[in-house]
Amino acid sequence: MQQKSGRRSNRDRTEATRADLIAAARKLFTEKSYAETGTPEIVAAAGVTRGALYHHFADKQALFAAVVEQEAAVVAEEIERASPPSLFARDALIAGSDAYLAAMRAPGRTRLLLLDGPAVLGRAAMDEIDNRHGNRTLREGLVAAMRAQSMVKLPVEALTALFAAAFDRAALAVDAGASADDYRAVLMALIDGLSPVPHQAPRPARTR
Structure with missing residues (x-):
């Protein structure tokens, strides 16, 4: 039993070291960029040795890939949390879209992922990561909307790729200072424009 407990302890320490490296690297990559961050800074911030870094990751790029993978997973989790299966398909798609735009406003995230x-x-490689996370949730939302007949049927892979590009472009623009409301309005119009019965935007109130 003691030997088994020791193995668990070693595994826990290994996982903790890996998590510390990813957390330290994420902070530096988002604050300074990948190019401006060196491995000595990462190991110092994580409180580990260079040997520990290279035990877990082949090089800085491999560590960066782990950071990006984790970050993409966090965004996907926020989308899924905002768009549970209990929502109607169109409502879930819009809620997920809003969650993506909100999640991408975390400092440094657009530079890291986009x-x-x-x-x-x-x-x-980036497309593979996206397809495991954010693009997967988007694809599922689009498929659900088409099955529910709240969206016209189109080739799903092409539709997912083009919508993902639109959302990414919106996230970059908002991060650069553009109006989040303007970009959201256009994205919602794109979604409603694919509805068999397009939803009409409310008319502005008349002023005297």
């Missing part, structure tokens, strides 16, 4: 991610890991 700028440094593709630049460092490559577009293909």
Whole structure:
């Protein structure tokens, strides 16, 4: 029993070291960017040795990939939390869209996922990460809306890719200072524009 407990303790320490490295790297990558962050800074911030870093990750890029994967998973979790199965398909799609835009306003997240991610890991690797997380939730929402006949049926992969690009562009624009309300209004219009019976935007109140 003592030997088994020791194995658990070693595993816990290993997982804790890995988590500390990812947390320290995330903070530095979001504050300074990937290019401006060195491994000595990361190990110092994590309170571990360089040997510990290279025990868990082949190099800085591999650590960066782990940070991006975790960050993408967090965004997907926030989307799923905001759009439970109990919602109507269209309402869930809109709630998930709002959750994505809100999640991407976390400091440094747009640079991490939308700028440094593709630049460092490559577009293909970044697409794989997206497809496991944010794009997966978007695809599920679009499929549900089409099945519920609240959205016209279109090729799902192409639709997911184009909607994802639109949401990413909105997140980048908002991060740069553009009006979040303006971009949300356009994105909602895109969603409603694919409805078999388009939803009409409320008319502005008349002023005297």
